[in-house]
Amino acid sequence: MDTRYPALITKALEGGFCVRFVDLDEAFTEGxxxxxxxxxxxxxxxxxxxxRLSEGIEVPPPSRSVRGARYIAPDAKTQGVLLLRAARGERSLAELARALxxxxxxxxxxxxxxxxPSLKTLDRAVRVLGKRLVLSVE
Known part of the structure; x- marks a missing residue:
């Protein structure tokens, strides 16, 4: 699973750049x-x-193939949470706890x-879910 979200970047009239995320209406910034x-x-x-994660609000999966978008990743901790949730799927936290x-x-x-969490702990969690942890550096 890729945790990068599409962002549209436009030049601002007053100079600089505006950024807005396609999947997250409340996420926008500039520079x-x-x-x-x-x-x-x-x-x-x-x-x-x-x-969204802290408040229990749904986190949509990132859209793919958005024309003209730059794909941006959140920090590593947040990526780890998103990846673990995706790997857990419909299993409950209680099931994960028992497996671990x-x-x-x-x-x-x-x-x-x-x-x-440590990489060792994260790796163990995804392994009990039948997945494999793969790291990447860009």
Missing amino acids: DSMEEALFNAAEVLTLTLEG ETSWPQAKRLEDPHHW
């Missing part, structure tokens, strides 16, 4: 330069996704964007 706009976009994407032989609160922490 004086393209570099600053992309940095701010990653920040606002992370904050928007963290907010841990408590429900410990399993829930794995899906908390403010918690930073």
Whole structure:
């Protein structure tokens, strides 16, 4: 699963660049330069996704093949939460906790964007879900 979200970037009339995310109406930002706009976009994407996850609001999957869009990733913690949730699918947190032989609160922490699980823990969680953790650097 790819956790990068499509963003449309336009030149602002007063200078700089405006960025808005196709799948997240509340996520938009700007920057004086393209570099600053992309940095701010990653920040606002992370904050928007963290907010939705913390408040129990649905997080839509990223749209694919959006013409003219730049695909932007949230921070690694948020990506981990999104990937684990996708791997868990319809299984409950209680089922995940039992498979990991841990408590429900410990399993829930794995899906908390403010918690930073180790790679070992994340790998173990996805393995019990029948998946494989794959890392990438861009």
